[in-house]
Amino acid sequence: MTGETQRSGSRVSTAAGPKPGRTRAIRRALALLVLLAVWETLSRIGWLDPFYVPPPSSVGRVVVDLVATGQLWPHLGATATAAFAGLLVGLALGIGLGFAAALSPLVADLLEPVMILLNAIPRVILAPLFVIWLGIGLASKLALATILVTVLIFFAVYNGIKEVDRRLVERIQTLGGGRSVLVREVYVPSVTAWVMGNFKVAVGFAFTGAVVGEFVASSRGLGYLLQFAQSTYNAALTIALILIIMTFVLVLFAVAERLERRLLAWRYL
């Protein structure tokens, strides 16, 4: 096998100096610090009205208070429960329905128009209807998060299977494999790649569904707190909650990325 070069899994690294990723992180942190300093200064000298744009120090104090008093946790727990449950149910439904539609033209004829319609509208407009049907408890938030995730994953799976590499399908067929082998060896791995490609978006959608559902009608959750902060014109609490939600979702994005790298290890060699 001499003369046939292979691609190795190793990456080229610089011989000396800071790594590019580290430099970028330092630059970003510095930019953020400068932004916060300018914001704080403008608020303190009165160029920004603290009623509308409270300084970062005030927002920081609200975050610390929310954490220190323990007030945050039940609300975060309620939102996370609705979001995670919606994510799981949405993934299961999206994958199941996507597979069924891709493998059965009859199911596709029934489901595709409904999913196209649901995909075309801003699905959060269903929130009031879910509150009327399911009440202001967990169920209505779960339903909204679920429908947001289901439609996204349905199309990822449905299109993933329809657009699967025909050469791989024919490879399996010429090796003597039937439909079950095709599903196991080609469709499931292809769909895993498609689903994982949309997983981070699904996490964001699940949180959107939970928070918007709480915002519309609820007695707990980060969306409920946001609604409370808005109705009392508490800009510091509003910004603090937005930061908390962003931080939480970013942490979940990082977890989702790790999961993707583990499940799709062959892509990152």
Next chain:
Amino acid sequence: MLRVRGLTVGYGGEPVIDGVDLDLEAGRFASLIGPSGSGKTSILRVVTSLVQPLHGSVELDVDGRDIGFLFQDDALLPWRTVRQNVTLGLRIRDVASGDADTQADDWLTRLGLEGFGDRYPGQLSGGQRKRVAIAQVLALSPKLLLMDEPFAALDAIVRTRITQDLLDWVEREQLTVLLVTHDLEEAISVSDEVHVLGQGPRATIRARHAIDIPRPRNVLKVRRHPDFGPLLQTLWDELAGEVTEEGIAT
């Protein structure tokens, strides 16, 4: 081994090939050459049941599972390791996992890929991936091997090496082979007979030439055989006669 009678294949109405007859005896190596779009690949796809013909029949003396098909693309599963790709057909045939792995490693060693079993196809060169695809097919001990320009995308040196390795194996095991190729020199180098398909649409077999060059063959040295040059000229003239201006344009 293989009898094709009156085969007509079409896509969306007009036949690509029309009334093709082709016989292949057991242990023979046949090549099918013809202009682009003449339907060479279609014949292989009908034999492997990937395509249904409009008319005609394909008779085989072997079971469908005894046919090995080497595609133009290596078509390996990118999410499976090299070993898992090689054992794929064996696992489909319910060969025990341990036995399948042993056979796969044995094939990888024979094809110069010892120690590559745990890598993924994306980590290999084009030539190495092609060897994995060959191992995947030969591990099933096919009685009839169909090849659709399997080495077209490889550079000349790698292509020559792999062709020689495969030819050695085919001669040793006396496999029956049907190769589709554009390369006239390759067709003469490896084959016992060359079938010339005319210009499509409605292409038919226009000529059949026996290649009586003794085996075993060396794919480079065979070109110095006195019969090689005249055969190449004959095939060239026949194909040049088939490729009309219209055919080239399409």
